[in-house]
Amino acid sequence: MTTHPGLAVRASALVKKFGDHRAVDGIDLEVHRGEVFGVLGPNGAGKTTMLRMLATLLHIDEGRAGIFGHDVRTEPHAVRRLLGVTGQYASVDENLTATENLWLFARLQGLGRTEARTRGAELLEQFDLTEAASKPISAFSGGMRRRLDLAASLLTRPPLIFLDEPTTGLDPRTRGQMWDTIRDLVRTGCTVLLTTQYLDEADQLADRIAVIDRGRKVAEGTADELKSSVGQSTLQLQLADAADLPVVADEARRLVREEAVLTPEARRVNVPLTRTDQAVDVLVALRDRGIAIESVTVQKPSLDEVFLALTGHDTHDTHDTEDPQDGAANRGADLPDPQMEDAR
């Protein structure tokens, strides 16, 4: 046993092949106890496949992985005792009520009858599901299902939780609630490994982030480190007259020492900013020079931009190497911008 007991997750050179396609292609990962580690990447990047390997759901083709020092391949049973898994795949029983589901999973994991009942009630209360406790799951909203799913993973208070795209497909309000729930979870001392397609989600929740692309890890660091690698944000301007665009480019070079991106057909210009407040300097300078502006937005970098900066291609390109395991989350693929995604 060479895996480190001080780490919650340690994986080295993990590989998963589906035929010729290397869905996970030599990923190293170290998750410390008590941290929230985010795995960020587009659909088909291999996030879910990696998580399934770590959760004993998929065979590890090459490399090795340990959970709290237990080898995933040789001690799957020990690993399962330490893990709670919630996500796109691990689910609840449609034919049972919320109470019955929690009872089922509690009993399966060795809780006594009384303990199973009280623990179930406790979790329903905590996840705000008490009112829906005896309703059929088919009457549940997406958010309620995710909460029940998470509750079912917490029955034995596992020290490590895997969350596979916990908010994909949820509306903004429900997503916010889910984030709060995850934060509460971390406060109890739980280690969390989560995958997501949204930079803002990783930003909100994760202490450290690994960016995965085409089965490989392309970057790792805190959210701030990742974002500063692409510039903090972008000033987007639409001008009244396309002829003024070169003036904006000049001012950008002078004030923020960045090269502006011009789109003359749309009378648009994007100015990369290292600090958001530089937007004011640019706008004041443009007013002084009498340039008419139709609209102004300051945007944080999107996952697309982080990706472009890190990999040299945007998230859409990865579709060619679609990971069959990530199929369920395809809906989000064409709209990597989190704000747009929220509207769904």
Next chain:
Amino acid sequence: MSTLTVTDPADVDTDRVGVAETLTQTMTLAWRATMKMRRSMEVMFDVTIQPLVFTGMFAYIFGGAISGDVQSYLPLIIPGLIGQTVLTACVATGVQLRTDMDTGVFDRFKVLPISRLAPLAGPMVADLLRYFIASVLTFAVGIAIGYRPGGGVLGVAGAVLLAMLAGWSLAWIFTLFGIVGRNAQGVQAISLLVMFPLTFLSNAFVPTDTMPEPLQTFAELNPVSLVITALRDLANDGAVTAGVGWALLGCTVIIAVFAPLSVRAFNRRM
């Protein structure tokens, strides 16, 4: 959230699943299966409507032709129909397992630290209830149309018990199909392909002595025939005959072959 604290990884019991735990888990999953039955009664049609309709139908259609009259056909056909209905109910076991394995909840079973046998054994234990209903209903309809089992209450009770045991044994065949099948339709198709010869190339509806030689040999060795002969001995004569012994042996052989195959195939997919 204050009530929640996390288990220390060092405190987690990492032993394999013991026999007592496996039993609890099997019974818990059997409970889940019965809840499913209660919520969707249509899965019970094959063990309720079918015995009600088939028993009368077969008795009146074939009775005169095969045994001269309906009354003398009943001791032959009633145990035969029980064998046939229980076998049909087994097909559903495999199809339901496949459907279940395709849902997300099965993924959760896989990541739980539970016995790899329990998700298979649980539904099969619950299915004992289906075999019970099927055999009791068939006897009831038979008695209603004039069947008088010579074995009395004890003989009939013995036959019902044997039918349940036989169902549980035969179900392992279809459980294997359920595990290896690509989808529910595929499992259904192959199960029917196996079920029909097992049903009709048996002594369920007719005496085997009119069949041509090779078919007769198959029909006599067919475990379904062995079970039906034993059911007749128990229900009609109240006798624990050598036939009962052969039936039990047949069931044992099926379990010995198909249970390990099923568990192995299942573990490969778990």
